[in-house]
Amino acid sequence: MIYSFSRLNLYTTCPYRFFKKYIEGYEEPTTYPLALGKGVHKAVEDKINGVTHSEAVLNGLIEAEFHPEVTMDELSKLVSHAPIKENMGETEIHFQLPLSDTDSAPVLQGYIDLVSPDGSKIVDWKTNRVRYDVRDNHQVGLYAWAVGQLKNITQVEGNLYFLRFRRASKYVFNSADMERSRQWAFRVANEINSKREILDMLPEEAENLFLSKPSSHCRHCPFVIECYRKFSCY
Incomplete structure (x- = not known):
């Protein structure tokens, strides 16, 4: 499985929803x-x-x-x-990079909305109704790490631009910041891979390996009724 920030983030938010969507292959409505x-x-x-x-x-x-x-x-x-503005940079830059130097390393891919010509600045457009800090999750940190790998640079200004508010949350990610985000992705991806290996041998253990994690996200989850029936002890 090739990972993206959204896949890794969904797993940390609710392993069961990750299982339903990315392992069992259920399509969620748009x-x-x-x-x-x-x-x-x-x-x-x-x-x-x-x-x-x-x-x-x-x-x-x-x-x-x-x-x-x-x-x-x-x-x-x-x-x-x-x-x-004119000459802002390249749009929808796709990357696919291993998360470590080992042959079996999990692979991370993503699409960066905008990368400046020299790679020193990246932007991700947001339509959210609530603003948050660019460091509240690892999305932009991982994108900065990817640009650092591709451009061989050690500092990248990451921006979340909230279009509803015409405001940006920005931060200059250095090598240590990028490494923290890479380590997070590496750890989560390896945890998922380990569980998938167990699942291949013991498919009946799916619900024990990928537990639900009740939260405010449940109100928007298409599996909430099924989840409630399976994990009603929560």
């Missing part, structure tokens, strides 16, 4: 926040690359698969909040 995020990211990417605002917004609606809750007005407003 929610309004997910559809909106996809649409906005596509539209902002297009605008940075020279597409007109109206065409970019239309492309965003297509990317959102015309989700009934995603309106052109909201999408257009959020896209207009992006501080777009």
Whole structure:
């Protein structure tokens, strides 16, 4: 399994939901926040690359698969909040890197919304209704680590830009910061791999290996009823 920040983060949030989605392969319905995020990211990417605002917004609606809750007005407003300038950098940079030097190392992949020409600055666009600090999780730290590996640099300014608020949370990640994020991803990925090996031998142990973790995230989880029945002792 190739890992991404979202996969690793889902596992730490709720191992059972990770199991249902990524091991059993159940598809979750496309929610309004997910559809909106996809649409906005596509539209902002297009605008940075020279597409007109109206065409970019239309492309965003297509990317959102015309989700009934995603309106052109909201999408257009959020896209207009992006501080777009000429020669900002490359968009949607894909990386796929091993998390250590060993042959069996887990692999991390991701897509970085924007990387400046020299790699010294990265941006991730957010449509969230609540702001948070760029260091509250390891997403941008891992992206900074990846850019550091690709560009052979030791400092990367990571930005979460919250489009609703026109505000950024930024931090300059140094080598130690990047290493902390890499170690987190390496540890979580290895834990998942170890459990998957046990699962291959003892499939009946799935619910003991991947326990549910009740939290506020349950209200948006498509497996909540099934989970309640299986883990009602919680």
